[in-house]
Amino acid sequence: MNNDSDNPTEDAGAINAALDAVQRLAGKMLEREDRLPQRAPGELSPQLALAATGRPFDEVVAALDEIMTLTPSSASPLFFNQLFAGRDPAAVMAEMLTPLANTSMYTFKVAGPQVLIEREVLGRMVAAAGYADGEGSFFPGGSISNLTAMVVARNRAVSSARDDGLSGERLTVYTSELGHYSIPKNAGLLGIGRRNVRTVPADESGRMRVDVLRRMLTEDRGSGRVPVMINATAGTTVLGAFDPIRAVAEVAEEHGVWLHVDGALGASVLLCERHRALMVGTERADSLTWNAHKMMGVPLVCSALLLRRPGLLADSLSESAEYLFQADEDELNPGTRSIQCGRRNDALKVWAAWFHHGDVGYDRRIARLFELARHAAALVVADPDMELVLQPESINVCFEVRGRSSAAICARLDAEARLKIGHGVANGRRAIRLVCIDPDLDEERIVAALAEIKAVARVLPEGDNAV
Amino acid sequence: MNNDSDNPTEDAGAINAALDAVQRLAGKMLEREDRLPQRAPGELSPQLALAATGRPFDEVVAALDEIMTLTPSSASPLFFNQLFAGRDPAAVMAEMLTPLANTSMYTFKVAGPQVLIEREVLGRMVAAAGYADGEGSFFPGGSISNLTAMVVARNRAVSSARDDGLSGERLTVYTSELGHYSIPKNAGLLGIGRRNVRTVPADESGRMRVDVLRRMLTEDRGSGRVPVMINATAGTTVLGAFDPIRAVAEVAEEHGVWLHVDGALGASVLLCERHRALMVGTERADSLTWNAHKMMGVPLVCSALLLRRPGLLADSLSESAEYLFQADEDELNPGTRSIQCGRRNDALKVWAAWFHHGDVGYDRRIARLFELARHAAALVVADPDMELVLQPESINVCFEVRGRSSAAICARLDAEARLKIGHGVANGRRAIRLVCIDPDLDEERIVAALAEIKAVARVLPEGDNAV
Numbered sequence: 060m061n062n063d064s065d066n067p068t069e070d071a072g073a074i075n076a077a078l079d080a081v082q083r084l085a086g087k088m089l090e091r092e093d094r095l096p097q098r099a100p101g102e103l104s105p106q107l108a109l110a111a112t113g114r115p116f117d118e119v120v121a122a123l124d125e126i127m128t129l130t131p132s133s134a135s136p137l138f139f140n141q142l143f144a145g146r147d148p149a150a151v152m153a154e155m156l157t158p159l160a161n162t163s164m165y166t167f168k169v170a171g172p173q174v175l176i177e178r179e180v181l182g183r184m185v186a187a188a189g190y191a192d193g194e195g196s197f198f199p200g201g202s203i204s205n206l207t208a209m210v211v212a213r214n215r216a217v218s219s220a221r222d223d224g225l226s227g228e229r230l231t232v233y234t235s236e237l238g239h240y241s242i243p244k245n246a247g248l249l250g251i252g253r254r255n256v257r258t259v260p261a262d263e264s265g266r267m268r269v270d271v272l273r274r275m276l277t278e279d280r281g282s283g284r285v286p287v288m289i290n291a292t293a294g295t296t297v298l299g300a301f302d303p304i305r306a307v308a309e310v311a312e313e314h315g316v317w318l319h320v321d322g323a324l325g326a327s328v329l330l331c332e333r334h335r336a337l338m339v340g341t342e343r344a345d346s347l348t349w350n351a352h353k354m355m356g357v358p359l360v361c362s363a364l365l366l367r368r369p370g371l372l373a374d375s376l377s378e379s380a381e382y383l384f385q386a387d388e389d390e391l392n393p394g395t396r397s398i399q400c401g402r403r404n405d406a407l408k409v410w411a412a413w414f415h416h417g418d419v420g421y422d423r424r425i426a427r428l429f430e431l432a433r434h435a436a437a438l439v440v441a442d443p444d445m446e447l448v449l450q451p452e453s454i455n456v457c458f459e460v461r462g463r464s465s466a467a468i469c470a471r472l473d474a475e476a477r478l479k480i481g482h483g484v485a486n487g488r489r490a491i492r493l494v495c496i497d498p499d500l501d502e503e504r505i506v507a508a509l510a511e512i513k514a515v516a517r518v519l520p521e522g523d524n525a526v
Numbered sequence: 527m528n529n530d531s532d533n534p535t536e537d538a539g540a541i542n543a544a545l546d547a548v549q550r551l552a553g554k555m556l557e558r559e560d561r562l563p564q565r566a567p568g569e570l571s572p573q574l575a576l577a578a579t580g581r582p583f584d585e586v587v588a589a590l591d592e593i594m595t596l597t598p599s600s601a602s603p604l605f606f607n608q609l610f611a612g613r614d615p616a617a618v619m620a621e622m623l624t625p626l627a628n629t630s631m632y633t634f635k636v637a638g639p640q641v642l643i644e645r646e647v648l649g650r651m652v653a654a655a656g657y658a659d660g661e662g663s664f665f666p667g668g669s670i671s672n673l674t675a676m677v678v679a680r681n682r683a684v685s686s687a688r689d690d691g692l693s694g695e696r697l698t699v700y701t702s703e704l705g706h707y708s709i710p711k712n713a714g715l716l717g718i719g720r721r722n723v724r725t726v727p728a729d730e731s732g733r734m735r736v737d738v739l740r741r742m743l744t745e746d747r748g749s750g751r752v753p754v755m756i757n758a759t760a761g762t763t764v765l766g767a768f769d770p771i772r773a774v775a776e777v778a779e780e781h782g783v784w785l786h787v788d789g790a791l792g793a794s795v796l797l798c799e800r801h802r803a804l805m806v807g808t809e810r811a812d813s814l815t816w817n818a819h820k821m822m823g824v825p826l827v828c829s830a831l832l833l834r835r836p837g838l839l840a841d842s843l844s845e846s847a848e849y850l851f852q853a854d855e856d857e858l859n860p861g862t863r864s865i866q867c868g869r870r871n872d873a874l875k876v877w878a879a880w881f882h883h884g885d886v887g888y889d890r891r892i893a894r895l896f897e898l899a900r901h902a903a904a905l906v907v908a909d910p911d912m913e914l915v916l917q918p919e920s921i922n923v924c925f926e927v928r929g930r931s932s933a934a935i936c937a938r939l940d941a942e943a944r945l946k947i948g949h950g951v952a953n954g955r956r957a958i959r960l961v962c963i964d965p966d967l968d969e970e971r972i973v974a975a976l977a978e979i980k981a982v983a984r985v986l987p988e989g990d991n992a993v
Contacts, residue, residue, distance in 0.1 A: 073615035074556060081622045082549050088626050089541060096638065100858055103639050109646040109877070113884020119616045122881060123623060126874070129639045133628045140636055143628070143868070148540035149586045151625050155548045156590060158621040158825035158875075159555050161600045161613065168940060168948075169607055171563065172570050172596045179576040199666035200866040210715055224719025226694030240845040241867060247842070248677055248865070250717020252691025297849050352868065358625035359870045375714070378707040382764050382950035382959070386937060391567055398715070399667040400708060401610070401819065403826045407593070408625075410576070414589060417580025470853060473635060481635075483849035492849070 073116055080120040081155070084127060092132040095476040103129060131479060136504050138497070140479040142296070142324050142353050145497030150357035153411035157404050164197075164402040165394025167387045174391055177406035180413065181363060184349055187329040188365050189342025195365040196372055196396045197405045201323030202241035204348040204364035205290070207398055209245050211346065211366065211375050212288035212317035221375060225250045231279055232256045234290040235267035235302055239321055242290050251287065263486060264452065265300030267291065269307055276314045286316040293338060294325025297483030297492055299432075299455030301325055304340030311344075318344040323362065325453060327354035330418060331425035337453070342367075351409040354425055354454070356498050361405045372396035424498050428454045431495040435505045444513060448485040457483070457490035460513060464522025465489045471515045478511045489524040540583055547587040548622070551594060559599040562943040570596060598946060603971050605964070607946040609763070609791050609820050612964030617824035620878035624871050631664075631869040632861025634854045641858055644873035647880065648830060651816055654796040655832050656809025662832040663839055663863045664872045668790030669708035671815040671831035672757070674865055676712050678813065678833070678842050679755035679784035688842060692717045698746055699723045701757040702734035702769055706788055709757050718754065730953060731919065732767030734758065736774055743781045753783040760805060761792025764950030764959055766899075766922030768792055771807030778811075785811040790829065792920060794821035797885060798892035804920070809834075818876040821892055821921070823965050828872045839863035891965050895921045898962040902972045911980060915952040924950070924957035927980060931989025932956045938982045945978045956991040 107126060114122075131138065134146035162170045164177065177197065185193040198204040209232065214220050217228055230251045234242040236258040243253040257279070259272045276286055289311050291302040304320060311318035320326070320341050326349035328334040329341070341347055344367065351361040366372065377395040389395045394402070416424065432451040439447045439458045448457040459465055465482040466489060472478040483492050491512065495505070574593060581589075598605065601613035629637045631644065644664065652660040665671040676699065681687050684695055697718045701709040703725040710720040724746070726739045743753055756778050758769040771787060778785035787793070787808050793816035795801040796808070808814055811834065818828040833839065844862040856862045861869070883891065899918040906914045906925045915924040926932055932949040933956060939945040950959050958979065962972070 071556075074613060074618070075553075077615040077619035077622075078549055078552050081619055082545055084623060085545050085626055086542075088623070089538075098635070098638065100634055100642070100854065104642055107639060107642065109643060112880055113886055114881055116616065116882060119619070119878055119882045123620060123874075123878060126639050126643065127623055127627060130627045130629060131636060131638050132626070133630075133636070134626075141630060141868075143630070146541065146626070146628065148544040149583065151541070152544035152548055152586070153590060154625040155544075155622045156551055156555070156594055158618050159552055159599070159601075159613070160594060160597045161610070161825050162597060163600075163608060163610070163826055167567055168565070169598055169600070169946065171565060171598050172574060172593050175567070175571055175574065176576060176593065199670075199870075200868050202865065202867045203666075203670075213717075220717060220719070221714040222719055222721050224694070224697065224713075224722055225692040225717035227692070230691065239867070240847045244843070244845045246691075247688040249715065250680075250687065250692035252687070252689055254689050255691055350868075358628050359630055359868055360866075376711070378711045380707045382948065385933065385948055386940065387567065398669065399827075400669045400706070401608075401667050401817075401826055403666075407590075411586055411590060413579055414581055415583060415586045419580055466852065473853065479636065481849065481852055 076116060084124050087124065088127050088132065091128065092135045095131055095135055095137050095479060096129045097476050098473060137477065138479045139493050139508060140481050142494055142496060143359065144494065145356055145499050147356040147412045147498065149415040150408040150412040153408040154358045157407055162404045164404050165383060165392060165397065165400065167391035173404050173407060174393060176410045177393060180406050180410050184363050185365050188347050190365060190367045192369055193365055193367050194369040194372060194396070195363050196393060198362050198364055198398060200360045201348050201350045201362045202244065203398060204362045205241045205321055206245040206248065207364050208319040208346040208348065209249055209288055211371050212319065213249060213251065214375050215317060216285055216287045229284045230255055230287045231284045232288050232290065233259055233272060233275065233286065235259050235261050235292050235295065237261045237265055237295040237298065237300065238290055238292045239296055239323065264449065265295055265298035267302040267307065269303055269310060272307065273310045276310065276316070280314070286314060288317045288319050291318065291320050293320050293322035294453055297455065297485055298449060298457060299324065299451060299453035301337040301452060304338060304344065308340040308343040320344045320347045323348050323350040324353050328425055330421040332422055333426045334429055354428065354496060355409060355412065355421065357408045357412050361409050428495050431500055431505065432456050434502055435493055435495060438505065438509055448488055448490045454495045456493040456495065457485040459488060459490055459524050460516040462521050463516040463519050465491045465524050467519050467522055468512060468516050471519060472511060477515065478508055484526050487526060489526050543583055551591050554591065555594050555599065558595065559602045562598055562602055562604050562946060563596045564943050565940060604944065605946045606960050606975060607948050609961055610826065610963060611961065612823055612966050614823040614879045614965065616882040617875040617879040620874040621825045624874055629871045631871050632850060632859060632864065632867065634858035635852070640871050640874060641860060643877045644860060647873050647877050651830050652832050655814050657832060657834045659836060660832055660834050661836040661839060662830050663860060665829050665831055665865060667827045668815050668817045668829045669711070670865060671829045672708045672788055673712040673715065674831050675786040675813040675815065676716055676755055678838050679786065680716060680718065681842050682784060683752055683754045696751045697722055697754045698751045699755045699757065700726055700739060700742065700753065702726050702728050702759050702762065704728045704732055704762040704765065704767065705757055705759045706763055706790065731916065732762055732765035734769040734774065736770055736777060739774065740777045743777065743783070747781070753781060755784045755786050758785065758787050760787050760789035761920055764922065764952055765916060765924060766791065766918060766920035768804040768919055771805060771811065775807040775810040787811045787814045790815050790817040791820050795892055797888040799889055800893045801896055821895065821963060822876060822879065822888065824875045824879050828876050895962050898967055898972065899923050901969055902960055902962060905972065905976055915955055915957045921962045923960040923962065924952040926955060926957055926991050927983040929988050930983040930986050932958045932991050934986050934989050935979060935983050938986060939978060944982065945975055951993050954993060956993050
């Protein structure tokens with residue numbers, strides 16, 4: 060059976076039917092997302108008949124309806140599992156229009172005003188970072204933004220690396236023991252080697268210990284190692300802690316080493332007057348990763364890499380692709396600063412959200428997320444059955460239910476489709492991590508989430524969270 | 527001014543307003559895309575007031591309306607500029623729903639059935655490639671699929687590369703002089719070095735010369751070089767030519783070198799009985815890049831990397847991120863096989879399109895694209911004012927208007943918003959490249975495009991296309 064059509068009228072009908080279906084299915088998704096779907100992977104496959112092909116359009120609609128019904132929504136009030144959640148109507152609107160134009164962001168010739176929009180957003184982010192004359196580009200996620208920063212840093216440390224390759228320079232990268240896994244992963248990808256990533260211990264607040272970092276650098280220099288990059292984490296994955304960027308910048312400047320700030324989670328606090336101090340020192344860093352799909356609430360993925368000095372992205376990424384870059388100056392052809400060739404437009408959604416909320420809206424939203432995290436921490440502290448691992452520095456609240464396994468609690472909550480929430484190691488304990496990042500989160504939902512956690516803990520056997 | 531709201535009722539209103547606006551704006555986009563917008567970059571910025579922020583929701587809608595009006599649509603009948611075009615209603619429907627669930631594809635816990643959908647699509651692609659026991663993953667574009675293949679190949683050639691880094695092994699990569707620019711670019715990123723990419727000459731049909739490749743490998747082995755990867759191109763960027771994969775596979779096997787097939791453009795012919803022979807030998811290759819956003823017509827980006835043997839992606843990409851991978855076996859947690867951490871769902875759109883068209887529909891569609899290219903070539907040959915550079919092997923038709931500069935013609939067509947079309951170097955001549963990839967393309971539109979090209983050529987001064 061085959062329902063392809065060469066008939067343009069029928070095709071016009073199909074796209075209109077598709078738009079109608081989107082409207083209808085979207086409405087249904089919104090209605091039911093106060094609940095989570097049941098998870099059982101074994102049952103889903105037969106139920107969904109995923110292998111079917113060659114079906115009429117109305118069956119596609121029905122199949123998508125069923126699939127989306129069974130897909131957990133990260134905008135559900137029961138979703139606390141990741142460093143993103145919720146839904147921004149302005150951003151979603153822009154994101155839903157994006158595939159209709161299906162713009163690729165390499166040249167002004169094909170992307171037109173979308174290039175100017177991207178430039179506008181990057182300009183604002185560069186300014187917020189404190190870079191007077193910086194540049195930036197969007198990359199498909201924080202890991203690849205971090206990867207690109209490491210490429211640029213490596214090529215600065217070893218100027219022949221791009222053209223001639225590496226030749227055993229004993230390159231070394233420094234990051235907190237609590238930094239993101241993309242740092243060693245990227246070192247493995249880029250020929251630096253995962254073992255050449257030195258993990259700097261963190262203090263009891265989760266911040267990289269700058270005294271140890273300084274000692275490591277001095278030792279390594281003495282032993283012939285070539286420091287390539289120091290990665291300071293602005294918002295660690297589990298605790299949401301911020302490395303002391305200013306102090307790290309001093310060490311980086313002493314040793315002439317590239318300083319990258321992985322602000323995938325935390326850089327958005329640059330927009331928040333009350334908490335901006337956490338990012339002080341970023342203006343002295345060489346590069347910054349900033350994911351707008353986290354605290355700025357736009358759909359995945361929307362990650363910017365910003366650099367303090369212009370020209371470095373093209374130095375490491377541009378190829379003369381004369382079949383592609385045929386018109387306009389390079390400034391209008393962002394493909395020269397991209398790790399990708401064909402590239403989805405990730406800028407329009409954040410531009411639309413920012414257009415709506417404004418700096419004032421984001422300032423208030425981020426302050427509110429911090430307040431909610433403090434509120435959640437206070438509720439935990441006030442409850443004799445629970446124990447707070449650490450006062451949250453930002454929006455992650457890490458805690459245990461006394462005498463119960465955090466992992467078991469999260470697994471049970473998921474199995475019973477009561478709450479999507481994860482756990483992580485914090486100060487030697489396995490803690491439940493409640494992330495306050497959904498802009499629609501409120502006190503009531505936090506109370507409800509904690510009640511669910513306790514209800515499940517009550518029926519579980521005793522367990523321990525030492526690691 | 528600030529229009530953020532903590533009021534849930536207002537938020538529910540906003541998302542419904544957003545969905546209504548998407549419907550309305552999408553309808554307007556469809557209505558006007560038989561024309562191209564004027565391009566002038568200098569005039570767009572002031573017109574669009576891109577720097578404004580903090581505006582009411584209806585102004586966001588109005589701004590998006592204006593921006594999308596001014597954005598070239600790659601589904602316009604006047605768009606021939608890239609290796610993608612057109613619009614697939616089933617795929618677009620799925621893509622528009624994707625940000626509403628805002629799934630990240632690292633774990634079954636958060637992505638649920640979307641993981642099974644991705645696995646289903648990858649399984650079909652692995653089977654089409656002829657890999658009995660293969661694996662795959664989606665990557666954000668063909669360049670990064672190619673990059674990941676090069677990482678895996680490099681780590682196979684130098685088993686210590688991932689952990690210890692590179693140490694001047696004189697690694698070498700082989701690719702056609704007509705291959706994609708991502709090959710040298712990626713070698714530059716991965717510590718191999720762009721100068722260590724040897725470009726193999728192509729014959730007059732645009733196919734890599736296997737005799738020269740064989741000679742290069744023998745020579746390089748003798749001089750202590752370490753061959754890492756041979757890249758065979760299935761569908762070159764300008765000509766759409768296919769390297770003789772089977773013959774390349776023989777050389778790769780003789781020398782024990784990793785064979786990657788960059789089928790970003792061309793791998794979709796695996797679905798087309800009439801033209802599948804172009805891909806013969808792929809079943810002996812170690813890896814294959816296949817972009818569904820090209821001949822399969824789904825929105826950007828949708829690129830799969832497929833590997834003949836399972837386990838290699840995780841060997842090069844997996845990190846033990848215990849805060850993330852907490853439930854289900856790795857098979858259901860595709861984050862262990864990804865270069866990204868947070869990852870957009872690129873699988874649903876191709877699954878939906880395939881569900882609708884079926885293998886039969888794709889078989890017919892791809893055969894039809896080839897026919898259209900031959901038809902266009904025949905029209906060029908029959909016209910004394912034009913000259914065909916080469917009979918198209920697949921869907922790219924490269925030709926000149928006699929005595930007129932191809933670059934000048936394309937620039938004028940763009941400046942006058944008559945046609946989006948590009949040019950490239952083919953057999954020493956700068957040729958106009960007409961790409962027959964839009965599934966809604968027909969003979970009439972080809973005739974119209976050629977007429978526009980000739981009309982513009984007529985008013986241009988004489989020019990030459992020698993390069």
